Amino acid sequence: MQAIRVLLIDDDAQDRRLVKKALSEVCGNTPISSAEAENLQAAEELLKINSYDVVLLDLNLVETRGTETVQNFRRINSEVPVVVLTGLEDEDMAIEAIKAGADDYVAKGNLSNDLLPRSIRYSIERKKTEIKLRQAKKEAERLQAETELANKHLQVSIERANLMTKEAMLSNQAKGEFLANMSHEIRTPMNGIIGFTDILMDEQLSTQQREYVGIIKTAANNLLSLVNDILDFSKVEAGKLDTQIKKFNIKPFLDDIVQLIRLEADKKKLEFKLEFDNSIADSISTDSSRLRQCLFNLLSNAIKFTDKGHIILRVTPETKDSKNYIRFDVEDTGIGIPQDKQEFVFEAFSQVDSSFTREHGGTGLGLAITKQLSELLGGTLTLTSEQGKGSTFSICIPASPPENGNILEDKTQGELSQENSFSADIPQSICNALVVEDNRTNLLLITLLLQKLGVKAVPVDNAPEAIQRASQENFDMIFMDIQMPQIDGYEATKKLRTQGITTPIIAITAHAMQADREKCFEAGCNDYVSKPISRVKLQQIISKYVPAVKNAAENHMESFSS
Ligand code: ATP
Ligand code: MG
Numbered sequence: 001m002q003a004i005r006v007l008l009i010d011d012d013a014q015d016r017r018l019v020k021k022a023l024s025e026v027c028g029n030t031p032i033s034s035a036e037a038e039n040l041q042a043a044e045e046l047l048k049i050n051s052y053d054v055v056l057l058d059l060n061l062v063e064t065r066g067t068e069t070v071q072n073f074r075r076i077n078s079e080v081p082v083v084v085l086t087g088l089e090d091e092d093m094a095i096e097a098i099k100a101g102a103d104d105y106v107a108k109g110n111l112s113n114d115l116l117p118r119s120i121r122y123s124i125e126r127k128k129t130e131i132k133l134r135q136a137k138k139e140a141e142r143l144q145a146e147t148e149l150a151n152k153h154l155q156v157s158i159e160r161a162n163l164m165t166k167e168a169m170l171s172n173q174a175k176g177e178f179l180a181n182m183s184h185e186i187r188t189p190m191n192g193i194i195g196f197t198d199i200l201m202d203e204q205l206s207t208q209q210r211e212y213v214g215i216i217k218t219a220a221n222n223l224l225s226l227v228n229d230i231l232d233f234s235k236v237e238a239g240k241l242d243t244q245i246k247k248f249n250i251k252p253f254l255d256d257i258v259q260l261i262r263l264e265a266d267k268k269k270l271e272f273k274l275e276f277d278n279s280i281a282d283s284i285s286t287d288s289s290r291l292r293q294c295l296f297n298l299l300s301n302a303i304k305f306t307d308k309g310h311i312i313l314r315v316t317p318e319t320k321d322s323k324n325y326i327r328f329d330v331e332d333t334g335i336g337i338p339q340d341k342q343e344f345v346f347e348a349f350s351q352v353d354s355s356f357t358r359e360h361g362g363t364g365l366g367l368a369i370t371k372q373l374s375e376l377l378g379g380t381l382t383l384t385s386e387q388g389k390g391s392t393f394s395i396c397i398p399a400s401p402p403e404n405g406n407i408l409e410d411k412t413q414g415e416l417s418q419e420n421s422f423s424a425d426i427p428q429s430i431c432n433a434l435v436v437e438d439n440r441t442n443l444l445l446i447t448l449l450l451q452k453l454g455v456k457a458v459p460v461d462n463a464p465e466a467i468q469r470a471s472q473e474n475f476d477m478i479f480m481d482i483q484m485p486q487i488d489g490y491e492a493t494k495k496l497r498t499q500g501i502t503t504p505i506i507a508i509t510a511h512a513m514q515a516d517r518e519k520c521f522e523a524g525c526n527d528y529v530s531k532p533i534s535r536v537k538l539q540q541i542i543s544k545y546v547p548a549v550k551n552a553a554e555n556h557m558e559s560f561s562s
Contacts, residue, residue: 002031003030003031003032003033004030004031004032004033004053004054004120004124005033005034005035005050005051005052005053005054006023006032006033006034006035006052006053006054006055006056006120007034007035007036007037007043007046007047007050007052007054007055007056007080008020008034008035008036008037008055008056009036009037009038009039009040009042009043009055009056009057009058009061009073010036010038010056010057010058010061010085011038011039011058011061011062012058013038015058015085015108016036016038018108018111019056019085019108019111019116020034020036022111022112022116023116023117025112030117035050035052039061039062039063040061040063040064040069040072040073040076043055043073043076044076044077047076047077047080051080052080053080053081053120053124054080054081054082054083054120054123054124055073055077055080055081055082055083056083056084056085056120057069057070057073057082057083057084057085057102058084058085059084059085059086059090059093059094059097060087066093066096066097067093067096067097067099067100069084069097070082070084070097070100070101070102071100071101073101074100074101078101079127079131080127081103081104081120081123081124081126081127082101082102082103082123083102083103083104083105083106083116083119083120083123084097084098084102084104084105084106085105085106085107085108086105086106086107086108087107087108087109090107091107094107103122103123103126103127104119104122104123104126105119106119175234179231179234179235182231186227187224187227187510187530187531187532188439188442188510188531189441190220190223190224190227190531190532191441191442191445191510191531191532191533192441192442192445192532193216193220193532194217194220194221194224194532194534195442195445195446195449195532195533195534196441196445197213197216197217197220198217198449198534198535199445199448199449199452200213201213201214201217202452224532226363229363229365229366229369230363230365232293232369233348233365233368233369233372236369236372236373236376241372241373241376242515243287243290243376243377244287244289245285245286245287245401246285246286246287246288247283247284247285247401248283248284248285248288249282249283250280250281250282250283250284250315250326251276251282253288253291253292254274254276254313254315256292257292257295257296257299257313258272258274258313260296261296261299261300261303261311261313264299264300264303265303265311268303268306268307269308270303270306270308270309270310270311271309271310271311272310272311272312272313273310273311273312273313274312274313274315275312275313275314275315276315277315277316277317279317280315280316280317280326280399281317281324281399284326284399284400285398285399285400285401286326286377286397286398286399287377290373290376290377291377291395291397293369293370293373294328294370294373294374294377294381294395295313295328295330295395297366297367297369297370298328298330298370298393298395299311299313299330300366301330301366301367301393302330302331302332302334302391302393303332304362305332305334305335305356305391306332306333306334306335306390307334307335308333309332309333309334309390310331310332310333311330311331311332311333312329312330312331312332313328313329313330314327314328314329314331315327315328315329316329317399318396323398323400324398324399324400325379325396325397325398325399326396326397326398326399327394327395327396328394328395328396329392329393329394330392330393330394331390331391331392332390332391332392333389333390334390334391335356335387335388336385336386336387336388336389336390336391337352337383337385337387337391338352338387339387342383342385345367345383346367346368346371346381346383347368348364348365348368349363349364349365349368350364350368351364367381367393370393370395374395374396374397377397377398378397378398379395379396379397379398380394380395380396380397381393381394381395382394382396431454431455431456431476431477431542431546432455432456432457432458432474432475432476432477433450433455433456433457433458433475433476433477433478433479434457434458434460434466434469434470434473434475434477434478434479435447435450435457435458435459435460435478435479436460436461436462436463436466436478436479436480436481436484436489436492437459437461437479437481437484437508438461438462438481438483438484438485439481440461442481442508442531442533443459443461444459445533446459446479446508446533446538447459449533449535449538450479450538450542452535453535453538453539453542455477455542458473458475462484462485462486462487463484463486463487463488463489463491463492464486464487466478466480466492467487467492467495467496467499470496470501470503471496471499471501475503476503476504476545477503477504477505477506477542477545478496478503478504478505478506479506479508479529480492480493480505480506480507480508480525481507481508482507482508482509482510482516482520483510489507489508489520489523489525490519490520490523491523493505493507493520493523493524493525494523494524496524497523497524504526504527504545505524505525505526506525506526506527506528506529506541506545507520507523507525507527507528507529508528508529508530508531508533509528509529509530509531510530510531526545527541527544527545529541
């Protein structure tokens with residue numbers, strides 16, 4: 001057993017002897033080794049060279065008395081347990097001594113019983129606990145500091161992550177802007193290429209020349225649809241593609257699609273059928289142009305990958321969770337898709353058979369876009385297919401307007417069917433148009449196209465001149481390019497409207513984005529055509545505005561004669 005090392009501080013030699021005697025008697029089986037000091041100075045010297053388990057301290061020394069003795073000792077040593085020795089009547093002082101830093105007290109009169117060793121053990125234990133507590137506290141403080149540091153690091157990381165998110169958002173925005181600009185830059189020359197090949201087709205050409213021009217036209221159209229696909233895909237990726245949920249009549253909408261697809265199907269001698277379930281409500285609410293894009297993609301694929309048999313567009317109602325959906329199945333009897341490739345075809349740039357692509361063209365973006373668009377419309381795109389037998393792609397989208405949504409009506413459906421029955425017989429005498437476009441090629445193209453449609457077109461290549469002419473001369477229509485230097489189309493239109501000019505203004509936009517279209521209407525335009533401008537588009541616009549022109553002319557004549 002290890003001895004308890006005791007330092008006894010007492011100025012009275014007699015008392016020291018008594019205490020030592022008591023120690024040796026009452027601590028019988030616990031070995032004690034003790035040292036003595038008659039004042040604090042001597043104690044300090046001893047404490048420098050030895051370590052002690054406990055100090056027995058007489059409160060009343062020559063130089064100090066009472067609590068002061070404890071305080072002075074604690075200045076010398078703050079760690080070692082201290083038991084103060086008091087007179088029998090000094091209980092109060094002993095309590096004060098404990099407050100001042102002692103651990104316990106024993107009255108000198110009680111040295112003969114076992115109070116002294118108990119007090120020694122107690123104060124040693126108490127000190128140990130105190131030290132442990134202090135260490136635990138220190139450890140807790142260290143851990144707290146560590147946690148605070150980790151929190152600080154976390155905060156810095158969060159801030160950095162936020163910054164990176166912001167940067168990513170900004171670069172996404174930059175990507176969106178880059179796409180819009182790209183779309184402008186690419187569509188403008190495409191406008192020229194496609195438009196002039198159309199015009200060239202009307203010229204006296206040899207069979208071979210006609211074939212070459214036809215090839216240019218097909219290639220240009222393919223390039224344009226590729227550019228459109230890439231732009232669409234990137235826009236969906238960048239979250240830039242917006243939807244406009246509007247209520248429209250489903251039948252004329254489908255008629256337009258069927259007319260075009262039937263032409264393509266006929267070319268490959270495929271049977272094409274529309275199976276329409278008549279229990280479907282007349283009008284549905286979704287984004288018609290996105291839905292049209294989806295159906296065209298699926299139907300074009302069906303035609304592309306089918307050599308014989310039929311293609312069916314089946315339209316049926318569906319109810320899920322008591323909500324109305326509309327389902328479009330595009331069924332073909334084509335080459336089909338092997339089971340293990342069925343998931344992969346929805347990924348961008350993925351095609352089952354690259355040799356087929358070399359022959360028939362395509363980028364592998366159609367299905368990726370269709371899937372994303374279907375999801376954007378709140379629906380799904382699914383596939384069932386058997387290799388060698390055929391495939392069915394199904395789009396299922398909500399058909400009712402979203403709850404508490406304010407739904408506008410889309411009145412543009414069926415224009416194609418109307419347009420096809422429209423004869424391009426435009427009364428030349430009352431139809432003249434001002435064409436404003438800064439790009440010389442496009443200006444010439446639109447002017448030529450309008451002239452071919454029987455419209456007297458006046459070309460102007462800048463906005464200030466256009467504003468001047470429009471306010472001095474009478475035009476039945478104004479075709480206004482939007483992106484022009486100095487004064488752009490929005491600005492010019494606003495100026496004309498504030499001058500009280502009510503002539504229909506048709507914006508020519510290179511941007512096919514919804515926001516740009518809305519900006520056109522806000523500026524005061526009546527309509528818009530997006531580039532590349534084709535004869536069909538111009539014909540549609542003229543047919544829409546010529547009756548108004550005619551009426552205006554008739555009214556004018558009436559008021560003239562009265
Ligand atoms: P893009 O549509 O970009 O012009 P693509 O038609 O090749 O090119 P997707 O429409 O994405 O691209 O189709 C991806 C692939 O899925 C196709 O290349 C083809 O292998 C397969 N596929 C799509 N539709 C059918 C179908 N109806 N029958 C058989 N295979 C199909
Ligand atoms: Mg495709």
